[in-house]
Every structure is written in structure tokens, then in C-alpha cells.
Amino acid sequence: xxxxxxxxxxxxxxxxxxxxxxxxxxxxxxxxxxxxxxxxxxxxxxxxxxxxxxxxxxxxxxxxxxxxxxxxxxxxxxxxxxxxxxxxxxxxxxxxxxxxxxxxxxxxxxxxxxxxxxxxxxxxxxxxxxxxxxxxxxxxxxxxxxxxxxxxxxxxxxxxxxxxxxxxxxxxxxxxxxxxxxxxxxxxxxxxxxxxxxxxxxxxxxxxxxxxxxxxxxxxxxxxxxxxxxxxxxxxxxxxxxxxxxxxxxxxxxxxxxxxxxxxxxxxxxxxxxxxxxxxxxxxxxxxxxxxxxxxxxxxxxxxxxxxxxxxxxxxxxxxxxxxxxxxxxxx
Amino acid sequence: xxxxxxxxxxxxxxxxxxxxxxxxxxxxxxxxxxxxxxxxxxxxxxxxxxxxxxxxxxxxxxxxxxxxxxxxxxxxxxxxxxxxxxxxxxxxxxxxxxxxxxxxxxxxxxxxxxxxxxxxxxxxxxxxxxxxxxxxxxxxxxxxxxxxxxxxxxxxxxxxxxxxxxxxxxxxxxxxxxxxxxxxxxxxxxxxxxxxxxxxxxxxxxxxxxxxxxxxxxxxxxxxxxxxxxxxxxxxxxxxxxxxxxxxxxxxxxxxxxxxxxxxxxxxxxxxxxxxxxxxxxxxxxxxxxxxxxxxxxxxxxxxxxxxxxxxxxxxxxxxxxxxxxxxxxxx
Numbered sequence: 001x002x003x004x005x006x007x008x009x010x011x012x013x014x015x016x017x018x019x020x021x022x023x024x025x026x027x028x029x030x031x032x033x034x035x036x037x038x039x040x041x042x043x044x045x046x047x048x049x050x051x052x053x054x055x056x057x058x059x060x061x062x063x064x065x066x067x068x069x070x071x072x073x074x075x076x077x078x079x080x081x082x083x084x085x086x087x088x089x090x091x092x093x094x095x096x097x098x099x100x101x102x103x104x105x106x107x108x109x110x111x112x113x114x115x116x117x118x119x120x121x122x123x124x125x126x127x128x129x130x131x132x133x134x135x136x137x138x139x140x141x142x143x144x145x146x147x148x149x150x151x152x153x154x155x156x157x158x159x160x161x162x163x164x165x166x167x168x169x170x171x172x173x174x175x176x177x178x179x180x181x182x183x184x185x186x187x188x189x190x191x192x193x194x195x196x197x198x199x200x201x202x203x204x205x206x207x208x209x210x211x212x213x214x215x216x217x218x219x220x221x222x223x224x225x226x227x228x229x230x231x232x233x234x235x236x237x238x239x240x241x242x243x244x245x246x247x248x249x250x251x252x253x254x255x256x257x258x259x260x261x262x263x264x265x266x267x268x269x270x271x272x273x274x275x276x277x278x279x280x281x282x283x284x285x286x287x288x289x290x291x292x293x294x295x296x297x298x299x300x301x302x303x304x305x306x307x308x309x310x311x312x313x314x315x316x317x318x319x320x321x322x323x324x325x326x327x328x329x330x331x332x
Numbered sequence: 333x334x335x336x337x338x339x340x341x342x343x344x345x346x347x348x349x350x351x352x353x354x355x356x357x358x359x360x361x362x363x364x365x366x367x368x369x370x371x372x373x374x375x376x377x378x379x380x381x382x383x384x385x386x387x388x389x390x391x392x393x394x395x396x397x398x399x400x401x402x403x404x405x406x407x408x409x410x411x412x413x414x415x416x417x418x419x420x421x422x423x424x425x426x427x428x429x430x431x432x433x434x435x436x437x438x439x440x441x442x443x444x445x446x447x448x449x450x451x452x453x454x455x456x457x458x459x460x461x462x463x464x465x466x467x468x469x470x471x472x473x474x475x476x477x478x479x480x481x482x483x484x485x486x487x488x489x490x491x492x493x494x495x496x497x498x499x500x501x502x503x504x505x506x507x508x509x510x511x512x513x514x515x516x517x518x519x520x521x522x523x524x525x526x527x528x529x530x531x532x533x534x535x536x537x538x539x540x541x542x543x544x545x546x547x548x549x550x551x552x553x554x555x556x557x558x559x560x561x562x563x564x565x566x567x568x569x570x571x572x573x574x575x576x577x578x579x580x581x582x583x584x585x586x587x588x589x590x591x592x593x594x595x596x597x598x599x600x601x602x603x604x605x606x607x608x609x610x611x612x613x614x615x616x617x618x619x620x621x622x623x624x625x626x627x628x629x630x631x632x633x634x635x636x637x638x639x640x641x642x643x644x645x646x647x648x649x650x651x652x653x654x655x656x657x658x659x660x661x662x663x664x
Contacts, residue, residue, distance in 0.1 A: 150629055154486035154572035156522045156561065174506060183605040190488045190563060190570045190610055192623050192637045197602040201583070201625030210628075223629035227572040227637065229488065231522060232564045238522045240486035240559040242574075251533070270529040273515040278522055291524050293533030296542075297482055297555035305524045305559065 003029035004332065006323075007067045007091070009082065010074030011035035011046055011055055014163045015096055018316035019071050022285075024049050026320055029327075036062055038074070058082060063089045068332060071319050072096060087123035092332060094125050094319045098204075101126040101212060108215050110318060111325045112263040113140045118322070118331055125322055130314025131155050131205065131228060131237055132212040137264060137287040137313075138241065138306040141257040143217055146300070147246030153209055153226035156238040157194060158278065159186060161230075161310050170232055182230070191230040203228060236278035237310045245300040251292055254302060258289050263313075268292050276307035284309055285317040335361035336664065338655075339399045339423070341414070342406030343367035343378055343387055346495045347428055350648035351403050354617075356381050358652055361659075368394055370406070390414060395421045400664060403651050404428060419455035424664060426457050426651045430536075433458040433544060440547050443653045444595040445472045450654070450661055457654055462646025463487050463537065463560060463569055464544040469596060469619040469645075470573065470638040473589040475549055478632070479578030485541055485558035488570035489526060490610065491518060493562075493642050502564055514562070523562040535560060568610035569642045577632040583624055586634060590621050595645075600624050608639035616641055617649040 006023065010016040016037070023030065035046050035055045042057035056062060058078065063070070063086040070086050072079050072095040079097040086093050100106040107117035108126045113136050118125065128136070135153065142148060159166035165181040173179060173187025184191060194205035206226040214220050231238075258266040267276045268290040276288035287308040295301025308314055326332040338355065342348040348369070355362065367378050367387045374389035388394060390410065395402070395418040402418050404411050405428040412431045419425050432438040439449035440458045445468050450457065460468070467485065474480060491498035497513040505511060505519025516523060526537035538558040546552050563570075590598040599608045600622040608620035619640040627633025640646055658664040 152484050152574045152629075154559075154574075156488065156563065184609060185611060188565050188611065190565060190639075192570070192572075192607050192609075193602070193605065201602060201623065203602075225574060225627040225629045225633065225635060227486075227574075227623065227635055229570070229572065231488065233520050233522060238524070238561070240524075240561065240572075242484045242486075242557060242559075270525070270533060270535075273525065275524050277516060277524075279517060279520065291533065291559065295557040297484075297557045301557065303557060303559055307522075 001029050003031040004068040005032045005034065005066050006030050007034035007036055007070040009036045009058055009070055009072040009078070012037045012041040012044055013073060014160060015073040015311060015315045018311045019073060019319060020046065020048050022312065022316045022320045028320060028323060034065060034067055060085060063091050067091045069094065069323055073315065083124050090123070092121070092123050092125065092326065094127060094322050096127040096315055096319055098129065098208065100124055101128060102215065108212060109322055110136055110216055111321045112137050114216050114218070115325045115329065118325055118329055121331070127315065127319045127322065128212045128216060129205070129208045130161055130310040131157060131239065132209050132216070133314050133318050134237060134287045134306055134308035135209065135239055135241060136213055136216045138289050138304055139217070139243065141261045142243060142245060142254065145257055146249045148222060148243060149246050150223040150244040151213065152242040153224070154240040155228045156231045156233070157228060158233040158235050158237055158310055159230065160235050161237065167234060170234065186230060187232055189232065192227065194228045194230055233278045235309055235311065236281040236307055237314060238276070238278055239306045241304040241306055242295060243302050243304065244298050245302060248300055249302065251294055254292055263287055264289055266290065276305055278307055281307045281309050283312060285313050287313060333361050335363040336400040337364045337366065337398050338362050339366035339368055339402040341368045341390055341402055341404045341410070344369045344373040344376055345405060346492060347405040347643060347647045350643045351405060351651060352378065352380050354644065354648045354652045360652060360655060366397060366399060392417060395423050399423045401426065401655055403655070405647065415456050422455070424453070424455050424457065424658065426459060426654050428459040428647055428651055430461065430540065432456055433460060434547065440544060441654055442468050442548055442650060443657045444469050446548050446550070447657045447661065450657055450663055453663070459647065459651045459654065460544045460548060461537070461540045462493055462642040463489060463571065464541050464548070465646050465650050466569060466619045466638055466640035467541065467571055467573060468545055468548045470621050470636055471549070471575065473593045474575060474577060474586065477589055478581045480554060480575060481578050482555040482576040483545065484574040485556070486572045487560045488563045488565070489560060490565040490567050490569055490642055491562065492567050493569065499566060502566065518562060519564055521564065524559065526560045526562055565610045567641055567643065568613040568639055569646060570608070570610055571638045573636040573638055574627060575634050575636065576630050577634060580632055581634065583626055586624055595619055596621055598622065608637055610639055613639045613641050615644060617645050619645060
């Protein structure tokens with residue numbers, strides 16, 4: 001099997017570290033590894049497959065090296081500046097930031113949902129927002145089988161979605177110390193505030209869920225609204241998703257679809273207290289779906305409860321799965 | 333001002349204690365107080381207005397005493413057995429359990445919303461479910477001004493909603509100890525499971541929200557669905573409410589309505605990080621409404637974020653407010 005030279009940009013951050021962990025765990029065929037980070041973190045040593053690597057500084061000529069794929073997770077500004085440089089030098093960038101997600105020339109890909117969009121990539125591929133990834137994995141089988149008219153998202157998002165700083169703020173709160181990162185305490189509280197607020201009253205996170213769902217499912221006629229909320233959970237986002245289908249369905253058929261769907265684990269036996277939960281999804285790559293039930297307020301409504309590890313499937317694992325899909329589709 | 337003989341049944345429980353606290357704080361005109369509880373707790377001493385009272389055992393002849401009003405918060409079975417006994421003896425029972433809520437001969441009342449239903453009481457008045465109370469307070473101004481077609485509820489409910497045992501389970505989980513009350517750990521987790529599951533896949537809590545909302549707003553044509561979720565928060569329930577209105581509206585008019593609505597505090601200045609939060613609602617009697625924004629996926633859709641203290645407005649305070657409303661309406 002051919003192997004590849006892989007750069008991980010933002011290698012010392014929460015998602016970057018998880019990318020390295022997932023690359024090793026899923027045995028991605030790596031020839032040479034190039035961990036990169038900002039000047040501040042350059043020079044640090046990191047471990048990969050029990051071997052030590054020195055983190056390189058991300059700079060304009062970093063991609064003059066022989067690199068096939070670069071997984072970026074270093075924030076939107078860094079991606080905006082360095083992704084085009086890498087891409088111009090023939091590196092395929094898989095970018096975890098929001099910088100290019102809505103760029104019509106950049107595919108936005110969840111491998112279980114729209115791998116075919118990889119075929120038209122121009123060296124930059126965007127990894128969707130964490131809360132969108134798990135939602136579209138769960139929605140895709142419904143979309144294909146019954147069609148979807150409208151979606152109402154309400155999310156229960158883990159602090160690790162804000163990186164190390166969010167995580168630390170919950171730890172501080174639990175110890176009775178003051179918050180230094182979120183605008184309010186997150187311990188024993190719910191914050192209906194993820195990313196910044198826009199003039200229309202929505203957060204950027206909410207609008208990402210709307211726009212990215214439409215882009216990934218190739219359907220701008222999809223009607224979507226979202227309320228995104230931070231909860232005192234360390235890992236894994238939970239989502240209450242209300243779906244209006246276009247066509248008739250029955251709940252058993254939906255369960256059968258989910259039993260066969262790629263990347264999904266059906267956990268739906270409420271009488272035995274089995275339903276998706278954040279603490280069970282932690283460190284898994286699958287999307288967990290349960291609480292499937294008819295919404296009696298609509299002709300073709302269904303309610304879902306969808307949980308996934310936001311750092312793995314919501315970020316690092318999806319990026320690595322995109323890299324695998326590139327190999328599978330002979331695009332690299 | 334006339335004063336009344338008041339019994340508090342379940343006086344040693346979490347809601348019962350809060351009822352005593354609220355009766356004192358809101359200066360309900362009490363002549364004699366009769367704290368009651370099961371045999372197990374009878375004989376205990378409790379404090380009310382700095383005076384000590386011995387808790388009486390709740391038994392068949394407990395209501396032979398001269399009692400005007402009994403606030404019940406001792407579970408459905410106790411209410412089912414003793415409320416009719418008290419009512420038959422001329423006591424007005426305000427019952428916090430679910431036993432009589434859907435009984436068509438029993439008014440289900442939130443004083444800001446449907447105080448007129450008190451007029452036809454037959455000595456038993458039901459206090460709605462905590463998650464319903466705060467929702468209908470927020471929905472009533474919209475219902476009156478624009479009409480409501482459909483509601484999608486997703487809740488973020490505090491552990492105190494399960495009483496002392498739920499509270500203690502979160503404390504245990506935070507200390508790293510095992511859960512003994514909930515079927516799964518609640519610390520750093522979300523449980524899409526409140527009350528027991530029914531055959532249709534819904535929890536009783538979810539169905540309560542549907543049925544009680546219709547009953548309180550006197551509108552069985554209201555289309556409603558709900559997903560109710562326990563989160564690691566001690567006090568105050570948060571709710572993401574998606575509403576389809578019947579008529580056109582604008583967001584500023586909705587805010588104006590909420591500024592004037594009884595029992596509501598508008599907290600909606602997201603640019604300054606002002607929105608309703610559980611930690612701010614704790615120990616308040618108002619319902620906090622914010623994140624008001626147009627749902628662009630519908631012609632007349634609006635999203636709300638609604639927070640209230642589940643033990644105060646969601647239980648004890650609403651019951652005491654019903655007692656005050658009885659006086660105001662000269663029904664006692």
C-alpha cells in the first residue's frame with residue numbers, strides 16, 4: 001500500500017493532538033509526519049506512534065517540503081493565510097476551520113454523506129462544523145428515503161468544542177473558581193451562546209448549522225432553524241432534532257435504516273434505558289442515534305436524539321476519514 | 333386582611349420546604365400553619381417565620397382540623413388518596429402532583445395565564461408540571477397577540493426537578509462517585525429521559541408538556557411536540573422553544589410584549605452577553621425570556637430561550653401564587 005507524507009497544522013491544540021491520535025489508531029499510511037504549529041509552540045516535542053517529533057513552525061515555506069496531505073486545525077485566520085499557499089504547492093489541505101466551508105469552490109465533506117464532492121476538490125477540502133457533522137450523518141438516511149422539508153435543531157454542546165480553554169473553564173467552575181474564558185460560568189449552567197452573535201440575533205454556530213447542512217445535502221430548499229447551547233459536559237455533543245419529512249414513513253423503517261447506515265449506531269431501547277448519551281459517545285467515531293419517535297404534531301414528523309464525540313467524529317476523525325476517502329477514490 | 337389556616341403536605345420534601353419559604357417570603361396571610369408529611373417524617377420540627385412547628389402525620393382525619401388551604405407536594409399516590417378527602421371536608425387543595433392535572437373537573441392553573449379557571453374549581457386545583465409552567469408563561473403573550481399553530485420544545489432540565497435524590501446524584505457524580513438514583517451518571521452528561529417511557533417512545537414528561545400546554549391555553553388544536561432532557565444543572569430549567577405563529581409578527585413587537593407581560597423578565601441583549609441563564613434564574617419567581625429571533629424556515633416562526641427556577645416558579649411559587657389568586661378573586 002502506498003504511504004503519504006502528512007502534515008498536521010495546529011499539532012499541539014486539542015483537535016490537532018486528536019488528529020495525531022486518530023491517524024495512528026486508524027493506521028493511516030504515513031511515510032513522513034510533519035507536525036506544525038505557530039511560533040509559540042514550535043520546537044515542542046510530540047509523540048506519534050511512540051516516536052518523538054519536533055513541532056515545526058508554520059511559515060510561508062513550510063510547504064516547500066514533500067507533503068501530500070495537510071490536516072489543518074489552527075483557527076480560521078491561520079487557514080485563510082496558509083491553506084492557499086499549501087494548496088498552490090500541490091498539498092491537499094483538509095481544513096477544520098470555518099474559513100472555506102461556504103466557499104463554492106471548496107467541497108465540504110462528511111465521508112458517509114457526500115464523499116462524491118471530493119472528486120471536484122481543488123486542493124482544499126473543508127471539514128464541517130462539529131455540530132453539523134453528526135447531524136447530517138443522522139439525517140442523510142432520512143433524506144434519501146423520505147425527503148426532508150424542515151429541520152429544527154436544539155443542541156447540547158460540550159465545552160471541549162471551545163478547545164482547551166473551554167475545558168479548563170468547566171474544570172475551574174466545578175472547583176468553585178471563576179470563569180476566565182466563557183462570558184458566564186458554565187458549571188451547573190447552560191449558555192445559549194456558541195461563537196459570536198450576528199445582527200439577526202443568531203449565533204454564527206446556529207447559522208453554520210443551517211448553511212452547512214444545506215451545502216452537504218446539496219439542497220438549498222431545506223428549511224432549517226437552530227438554537228445552539230453550551231452545557232456542562234466535557235466531551236460529545238447531544239442534539240435534539242425535529243424533522244419534517246416530505247413523505248410518509250413509519251418508525252420501524254427508520255430504525256431499520258439506521259441499523260444499516262454507515263457510521264451510525266442505533267441506541268434505541270428506552271424501556272431498558274438505552275439511548276445515546278455523551279459519556280458513552282466519548283472517544284468513539286460513530287454517531288449515536290436514538291429516541292426515534294413520531295412527532296404527532298405533523299403529518300410526517302420525526303424526533304431524533306443524536307450524540308457524537310465532537311473532537312473525534314466532529315473534527316479529527318472526520319478529517320482523517322476524508323484523507324482515507326481520498327485514497328479510496330484514487331484522488332491522491 | 334383576613335388570614336387563613338394553611339396546611340403544607342410533604343413539608344419536609346424539597347418542594348414542600350420551598351413552599352414554606354415562599355409562603356413566608358411573599359407574606360401569605362397565615363393564621364395557623366399545619367405542616368404534614370408521611371409517618372416517616374412526622375414528628376420532625378420545621379421552622380416557619382422563625383417559629384418552630386412539629387410535622388403532623390398525614391392521615392385520614394388530618395383534615396378534620398380547621399384548614400382553609402392545603403398545598404400538596406407529596407407525590408401522585410399521596411395526592412390521589414388524600415386530596416379528595418381534604419376536598420370533601422371543604423379544604424381547597426392546590427396539588428403539585430400530576431394526579432389531577434388532566435382531570436377535566438380540575439382546573440390546571442398558572443396565575444399569569446389562566447387565573448379565570450380558578451372560578452370553577454371544586455376544591456382541587458392542579459399545579460402544572462415545572463417545564464410546562466415556564467413555557468406557558470412565555471407563550472401566552474404570543475398566543476394572545478398572534479395565535480399559535482405549532483410548538484417544538486427541547487428542554488434542559490435541572491436535577492432538582494427529581495427532588496433531593498436527583499440533586500444528590502449530581503453531587504455524587506461530581507465527586508467521582510457512582511450514581512444511585514438516575515439510571516446513568518448525570519455529571520458531565522445529558523440524559524434524554526425524564527419520568528418513565530411510554531409505548532409510543534415518549535417520556536411521560538414530554539407528554540405532560542403537550543397535554544398541559546393545551547389544557548392551560550384552552551386549545552386542543554395546538555400542535556405540540558417535546559424532547560425533555562436532564563442536564564447537569566442544580567436549579568432552573570432552560571427551554572429551547574420553536575413556535576409557529578398563526579399571524580405575521582415582528583421581533584421588536586414580541587420584545588415589547590414581553591417587557592409588559594406579567595411574571596416575565598426580558599433578557600435579550602446578546603451583543604452584551606445578556607440572555608436567560610439557569611444560574612441567574614435561581615431563587616427567582618419570574619420567567620426569563622431571551623434569544624428571541626425570527627425562524628427563517630417558516631413564514632411566522634420565532635425561536636425563544638426560556639429559563640425559570642423549577643422549584644420556585646415551576647412548583648412552590650406557582651402554588652402559592654394560586655393561593656393568592658384565590659384571595660384576589662374572592663374564591664376563599
